[in-house]
Amino acid sequence: MDQNGGSVIAMVGKDCVAIAADLRLGNQALGISGNFQRVFPVTDRIFMGLPGLATDVATLHERFRYRVNMYTIKEGREIEPETFAHLVSSTLYEHRFGPYFIEPVMAGISKTPTGKIKPFIAATDLIGCLNFAKDFVVAGTASTKLYGVAEGLWEPDLEPEDLFETISQTMLNAVDRDAFSGWGAVVHIITADKVITRTLKGRMD
Amino acid sequence: MANADGGAYSYSLTVFSPSGKLVQIEHALAAVAGGTTSLGIKASNGIVIAAEKKTSSILIDDSVIDRVAVICPNIGIVYSGMGPDFRVLVTKARKSAQAYWKIYGTYPPTRVLTQEIATVMQQATQSGGVRPYGVSLLVAGWDSHRGPTLYQVDPSGSFWAWKASAIGKNMVNAKTFLEKRYNDDISLEDAIHTALLTLKEGFEGQMTEKTIEIGVITVPTPEELEAESPDGITGRVKPTFRKLTEEEVRDYLSL
Numbered sequence: 001m002d003q004n005g006g007s008v009i010a011m012v013g014k015d016c017v018a019i020a021a022d023l024r025l026g027n028q029a030l031g032i033s034g035n036f037q038r039v040f041p042v043t044d045r046i047f048m049g050l051p052g053l054a055t056d057v058a059t060l061h062e063r064f065r066y067r068v069n070m071y072t073i074k075e076g077r078e079i080e081p082e083t084f085a086h087l088v089s090s091t092l093y094e095h096r097f098g099p100y101f102i103e104p105v106m107a108g109i110s111k112t113p114t115g116k117i118k119p120f121i122a123a124t125d126l127i128g129c130l131n132f133a134k135d136f137v138v139a140g141t142a143s144t145k146l147y148g149v150a151e152g153l154w155e156p157d158l159e160p161e162d163l164f165e166t167i168s169q170t171m172l173n174a175v176d177r178d179a180f181s182g183w184g185a186v187v188h189i190i191t192a193d194k195v196i197t198r199t200l201k202g203r204m205d
Numbered sequence: 206m207a208n209a210d211g212g213a214y215s216y217s218l219t220v221f222s223p224s225g226k227l228v229q230i231e232h233a234l235a236a237v238a239g240g241t242t243s244l245g246i247k248a249s250n251g252i253v254i255a256a257e258k259k260t261s262s263i264l265i266d267d268s269v270i271d272r273v274a275v276i277c278p279n280i281g282i283v284y285s286g287m288g289p290d291f292r293v294l295v296t297k298a299r300k301s302a303q304a305y306w307k308i309y310g311t312y313p314p315t316r317v318l319t320q321e322i323a324t325v326m327q328q329a330t331q332s333g334g335v336r337p338y339g340v341s342l343l344v345a346g347w348d349s350h351r352g353p354t355l356y357q358v359d360p361s362g363s364f365w366a367w368k369a370s371a372i373g374k375n376m377v378n379a380k381t382f383l384e385k386r387y388n389d390d391i392s393l394e395d396a397i398h399t400a401l402l403t404l405k406e407g408f409e410g411q412m413t414e415k416t417i418e419i420g421v422i423t424v425p426t427p428e429e430l431e432a433e434s435p436d437g438i439t440g441r442v443k444p445t446f447r448k449l450t451e452e453e454v455r456d457y458l459s460l
Contacts, residue, residue, distance in 0.1 A: 074317060074320075075314060075316075075317060075350070076316075076350075077350050082310065082311075083309045083310065083311055085310075086308065086309050086310030086311070087308060087309055089310075090307060090308045090309075112427075112430075112431050113349065113427035113428075113430035113431050114427040114428060114431055115427075
């Protein structure tokens, strides 16, 4: 899992969610790219981060795109965040004894039956064990550091602008303590009506 | 014969006639039309499906017979035609619903499950050594995307949605009766009442709680949906389809 490096975090805010990832792609200690995308939109309201082996990032992105497209066409509707999380889990478990070296992180917004906004985050391990946290989920080479900083900085019901500051500081400071993560970061703030994407300026060492 | 090419059974038994018909499917529909009546009515707040439970002898223990079957918590089916073919399709439908649950963590929407069943039935019209299924099905289900829906699936594998319909022996009269009595905002209670009246029209013999079966979909309100699983992730799903007990059927009959 530390062949290429990289880390992802997702956090819950007030009627919004945020997902952030670093941009480094390396070959062990040698840094190759500061522009590697590992967070992808699944639908307008669901984003997925794929930290781990870079070849599996590409393959899993394509596999999930295929499965979600088939779902959308067959059911005539967009997939819900909870349903997508289960789809991720069952897809990974199919390779229980020869897994993808990825620990996906998902963030999205859904609506309750009465119409309230429900922010959603989830993560799985590399063989599909689901984790539905209520505050934040982390994965990647800097995951231990992300846990530490997030635990300190996160509080419930942060507005989108405050959530952005919180998740950005968490990401920047955590990856600065990890040799295999960093070289820039990207943050997506997802609200009910729009997604704002910002690229962070961080230490390039 | 154990030929590598399949021998006499390597081709489909359902072949086109010169007029463009699949005669085997016509015969299968005849088997359906000779079967005991069943019907379904979609109401504004639910669906009712019902069937006659006609037995050929009074010695038969009819408590074991199942005309209305539960597939998963939100979908039930009723049929007209050959009982054994229905049994096999119910098993396949149940397995299909569980396979969907294994992947997505939720039960399939009605139309998706109906499509799976219809595919199974179509494959029996285009495969070697098999005959079409001798049943038509009425599939009643609820999902959060489309609400309550009622589909009919025929031996050919074609399916379509109904607001109200009947299949089997008395279907022409029953459908005429339903056309007169149906309106778009009928309530579930009225629909059950209408279903019983419709069945009664063509009923030979006594209609009691032992000679009919009723299945009901009750549409949950948004509040109920939210209340049952507070974070929408865990918890068993509350069933929306259930079969009425004999006592409940008796109560409706006495109205």
